Amino acid sequence: MSDPILEVRGLTCERGERTLFRGMNFAVEPGTLVRVAGSNGAGKTTLLRLLTGLMRPVEGEILWRGTPIAKAAEDFWSELCYIGHRNGVKDDLSVIENVMINARVASLKATEAEALDALAAVGLSDFIDVPAGQLSQGQRRRVALARLWLSRSVPLWILDEPFTALDVKGVARLATLIGEHVSEGGVVMLVTHQEVPVEKARLLVIEPETWSPVRRTAVERALDDAAADEAENAAR
Numbered sequence: 001m002s003d004p005i006l007e008v009r010g011l012t013c014e015r016g017e018r019t020l021f022r023g024m025n026f027a028v029e030p031g032t033l034v035r036v037a038g039s040n041g042a043g044k045t046t047l048l049r050l051l052t053g054l055m056r057p058v059e060g061e062i063l064w065r066g067t068p069i070a071k072a073a074e075d076f077w078s079e080l081c082y083i084g085h086r087n088g089v090k091d092d093l094s095v096i097e098n099v100m101i102n103a104r105v106a107s108l109k110a111t112e113a114e115a116l117d118a119l120a121a122v123g124l125s126d127f128i129d130v131p132a133g134q135l136s137q138g139q140r141r142r143v144a145l146a147r148l149w150l151s152r153s154v155p156l157w158i159l160d161e162p163f164t165a166l167d168v169k170g171v172a173r174l175a176t177l178i179g180e181h182v183s184e185g186g187v188v189m190l191v192t193h194q195e196v197p198v199e200k201a202r203l204l205v206i207e208p209e210t211w212s213p214v215r216r217t218a219v220e221r222a223l224d225d226a227a228a229d230e231a232e233n234a235a236r
């Protein structure tokens, strides 16, 4: 066993009136796929946002290479690739412009040739000059995910439902890339509602509900399900 590269210690998170989880602990070695699982509203996206430093916990800390992420700040972010629920794709820019700008925002040194290779990897070579506003939901997701093909040297990938809206080929391509990243010593942490089709990876499954001090009532669950449906419809 090697030393953990990522550690979560005593993490407690509240949203609104609810404590989503309390005293969560886990440690992740290099070369691990971490699947964050559980029902709608359990706190999966919230956990990812805490791990990126976009949100602060009520208690506890997150350490990257032994340093709290709040202290490591820019050093930590330079080692992180986060792709959230929203694609961050700009409708009025072309596909290639979106990829180049996303890369620049993430401080990746990507040439146009590399961006074109990434678009070929996600199956969008025929769409490079098309405005993103004319793409389907799955194609938009592919534009956002193209960044991963430019982020092989970035050790930590945090991905919120990356397989959503992808077709069978898209899922297979992404699963292969994730498998390669993990086998090269990277850490990929993702929220997904299905089994991750990545073979032979060291797998850690985290379920925020396991750390929840209070079981949600049926009404709270129904409200969370309704909110998830609404978000899904809005994304279509």
Ligand SMILES: Nc1ncnc2c1ncn2[C@@H]1O[C@H](COP(=O)(O)OP(=O)(O)OP(=O)(O)O)[C@@H](O)[C@H]1O
Binding pocket: 015, 016, 020, 038, 039, 040, 041, 042, 043, 044, 045, 046, 047, 224, 227, 228
């Ligand atoms: N901005 C907010 N303010 C207050 N509460 C929020 C906010 N965003 C989310 N929540 C609540 O926090 C809880 C966890 O939300 P989160 O998005 O982390 O769940 P999730 O497990 O990712 O759900 P899903 O599977 O539906 O995406 C939910 O009960 C939700 O209503």
